[in-house]
Amino acid sequence: MKTAILFGFAFAATASAQSPPDRSVLPIAEPEPESISTLDARDAKAPPRFEVKAPDGAPNVVIVLIDDIGFGHSSAFGGPIKMPTLEKLANNGVRYNRFHTTALCSPTRTALLTGHNHHANNAGAIMELATAFPGNTGVRPKEITTLAEILRQNGYSTGAFGKYHETPPWEVSVSGPFDRWPTGSGFDKFYGFIGGETNQWAPAIFDGVARAEPALSPTYHFTVDMTDKAVQWVSAQNSLTPQKPFYMYFATGATHAPHHAPKEWIEKYKGQFNSGWDKLREETYERQKKMGIIPAETKLTARPKEIPAWDGMSAEQKRLFERQMETFAGFAEHTDHEVGRLVAQLEKIGEMENTLFFYIVGDNGSSAEGGPEGTYNEMMALNGIIGKADQMMGHIDEWGGPTTFPHFAIGWAWAGNTPFQWTKQVASHFGGTRNGMVMHWPKGIKAKGEIRSQFHHVIDVAPTALEAAKIPEPKTVNGVKQRPMDGVPMLYSADAPKAADTRKTQYFEMFGNRGIYHEGWVACTRHSIPWDMAAKSPALKDDVWELYHVDADFSEAENLADKNPAKLKELQAVFEKEAIRNHVFPIDDRRAERFNPAIAGRPDLLGGRKSLTVYPGMIGMMENAFINVKGVHHTIEAEIEIKDDKTQGVIIAQAGYFGGWTLYLKDGKPHHEYNWFALERTNIGSDAALAPGKHVIGYEFIPDSAKPGTGGKSILSVDGKKVAEAQIPKTQPFAFSADEGADVGIDAETNVSPDYKPGLPSTFTGKIVKVTVEQK
Incomplete structure (x- = not known):
């Protein structure tokens, strides 16, 4: 009996097994084995073992995604921030200057990872703002399968490192389910964080689905850590199975706030931004023209009235703002350096030549969520509280370090999106959706150092990878019929700079900011601004639409709505058609208030329960998997037992240094502290240490x-007797933290109160029986 190798499969050559395997149906079906009539195994030859293999010559696929960086930030696209790894890949590949994202992180990521529009993925906004409406539920439908799962079922090893932000927040607990975690979505390996951001100095991270506790030190930084893990994984994969291609998703938390960077990287940019954001924008614009990143006739769009002029800032404000931008620039260059370590390892193991490498410089435009003056604590912005310079001046010297959680002023975000209007969240304009992208594949792309101007979108990455691997888009996966991908492959453009665009139409929508690209034109309307999360926007029906002929007007500088109302009406009809097809309607322009599941209408892990009892060892309970105590009448009852009056440590704490609350013992005395964004603290405690024995701390x-952010009375009791009372002036209205959860018996990552150190030093030295938190 002869055997054959067809399309990577080894199997017995029988009359029924001559055709290639059907890769459009996943999992790929194992061929029916031939019946064997030989009695003795010693006299028979075993058929080859069935094994799924990738097509011969299929490239590795690496997607690097940087967070919250603008089109005009990086040196490879004319910006002031040195990114030599990006430049190196651009000089040996092609860079795209008309590549688009969705204007926000979760939606861009789910579109990138699947090839489907973000509302089709039910990711109309970030996962933490999911609602009950189709298009916004936060749950990817089974008719959409990730690129990772498609490649995995076609013989690839798959690994994800860094930020994920695609798992429904009510599923981020030890109770799961885990099928929408990275390792349940096609990735064999995951090391990173699940939410939208993390503290780079003290991250809350997972290895697979288990909490990981990295060895923190004064030199620890998460971008370095995730790069180490990515290098280790790809090296081991290549060593053990060199014949097996790999797919790596390398999504840094950088440069999303908090802007955390080693001081030596920040100091590289000392004094480089003292001319301000208006001047920086002009300088970037001139470099972009000189480099050919933008057409020579491109106009530099004007500063919106909502963004202040640099010249109107005081000397003190300018000193603060300069440090903000120096920190961001150092953060970005440091990140590119870590990407460079990954590239160097791929070169060292001989895999770079046949690796299709996407370096996507931003999951949206640069972020203006920091507000007009920036913020010392980015969680304030996410709660709809606009920061003021006088809150930050004392932190200038430590900006970007572990005692800050910072974000820069909106002027820097606007300058980073040169030459376009607006910023992240503003999906109506290219400042929110236009990002630089470099595609590098020495074995598959001949062009070197060239620019491509075909109009493409992040949904086009997945089908491009499949085309390069010669793997078809699946029609069914695990028995479920699949929705056809919205994306189109981009490889046609790599060696054909003048090729006609294959993407003719693309809608955009985020918080009511919306637009439509269609055959060289854009119709759009800006509905809201990013830095005022609690603002009331005008009625959607009253929005004023703009019109741009972007094939001739690269930066959307000339509004033609009044001159060509017929074209505007035509495009508005196209938008409506695409919106209905992708479940964009009804449009939901609410933001900060949607952090509350009861308001948003999404599932709540507690299912409406008013009481939650927790026990020692329960740590990292994320905000959407813990009872809500923000601004509501509630009690805490902790049953403990101590041996002496020197008992120390945390009984229960939620969140950390940059906002939260904690119930703990210090020198045997019970305390409660409420930490308002690390700016105001209310601490109450007993004057007397507890006697040895059993106690109930209340x-x-x-x-x-009854309103978000309300103040209130704070009362501490021991064994039913009040021992301390104070007034908390105000509370955090919508969220404590994007990554730090609630912990029993310890305060992990960072410490809510300066009365103790975080992590193991905060461990309760007595015995905790149970803790009950109850809404009243």
């Missing part, structure tokens, strides 16, 4: 009013 918060 706490009650009575709000002043």
Whole structure:
């Protein structure tokens, strides 16, 4: 009996097994084995073992995604920030200057990872703002399968490192389910964080689905850590199975706030931004023209009235703002350096030549979520609280370090999106959706150092990878019929700079900011601004639409709505058609208030329960998997047992240094501290240490009013007797933290109170029986 190798499969050559395997149906079906009539195994030859293999010559696929960086930030696209790894890949590949994202992180990522529009993925906004409406539920439908799962079922090894932000927040607990975690979505390996951001100095990270506790040190930084893990994984994969291609998703938390960078990288940019954002924008624009990144006739769009002029800032404000931008620039260059370590390892193991490498410089435009003056604590912005310079001046010297959680002023974001209007979240304009992208594949792309101007979108990456691997888009996966991908492959453009665009139409929508690209034109309307998360926007029906002929007007500088109302009406009809097809309607322009599941209408892990009892060892309970105590009447009752009056440590804490609350013992005395964004603290405690034995430590918060951010009465009791009371002036209205959860018996990552150190030093030295948190 002869055997054959066809399309990577080894199997017995029988009359029924001559055709190639059907890769459009996943999992790929194992061929029916031939019946054997030989009695003795010693006299028979075993058929080859069935094994799924990738097509011969299929390239490795690496997607590097940088967070919250603008089109005009990097040196490879004319910006002031040195990114030599990006430049190196651009000089040996092609860079795209008309590549687009969705204007926000979760939506861009789910579109990137699947090849389907973000609303089709039910990711109309970030996962933490999911609602009950189709297009916004936060749950990827089974008719959409990730690129990772498609490649895995076609013989690839798959690994994801860094930021994920695609798992429904109510599923981020030890109870799962885990099928929408990275390792349940096609990735064999995951090392990173699940939410939208993390503290780079003290991250809350997972290895697979288990909490990882990295060895923190004064030199620890998460971008370095994730790069180490990515290098280790790809090296081991290549060593053990060199014949097996790999797919790596390398998504840094950088340069999303908090802007955390080693000081030596920040100092590289000392004094380089003292001319301000208006001047920086002009300088970037001139470099972009000189480099050919933008057409010579491109106009530099004007500064919106909502963004202040640099010249109007005081000397003190300018000193603060310069440090903000120096920190961001150092953060970005440091990140590119870590990408360079990954590239160097791929070169060392001989895999770079046949690796299709996407370096996507931003999951959206640069972020203006820091507000007009920036913020010392980015969680304030996410709660709809606009920061003021006088809150930050004392932190200038430590900006970017572990005691800050910073974000820069909106002027820097606007300058980073040169030459376009607006910023992240503003999906109506290219400042929110236009990002630089470099595609590098020495074995598959002949062009070197060239620029491509075909109009493409992040949904086009997945089909490009499949085309390069010669793997078809699946029609069914695990028995479920698949929705055809919205993306189109981009490889046609790599060696054909003048090739006609294959993407003719693309809609955009985020928080009511919306637009439509169609055959060289854009119709759009800006509905809201990013830095005022609690603002009330005008009625959607009253929005004023703009019109741009972007094939001739690269930067959307000339609004033609009044001159060509017929074309505007035509495009508005196209938008409506695409919106209905992709479940964009009804448009939801709410933001900060949607952090509350009861308001948003999404599932709540507690299912409406008013009481939660937790036990020692339960740590890292994320905000959407823990009872909500923000601004509501609630009590805490902790049953403990101590041996002496020197008992120390945390009984229960939620979040950390940059906002949260904690119930703990210090020198045997019970305390409760409420930490308002690391700016104001209310600490109450007993004057007397507890006697050895069993005790019930009680706490009650009575709000002043039924509104987000309310202050209220803070009461501490021991064995039913009040021992301390104070007034908390105000509370965090919508969120404590994007990554730090609630911990019993310890305060992990960072410490809510300066009365103790985080991590193991904060461990409770007595015995905790149970802790009950209850809404009243």
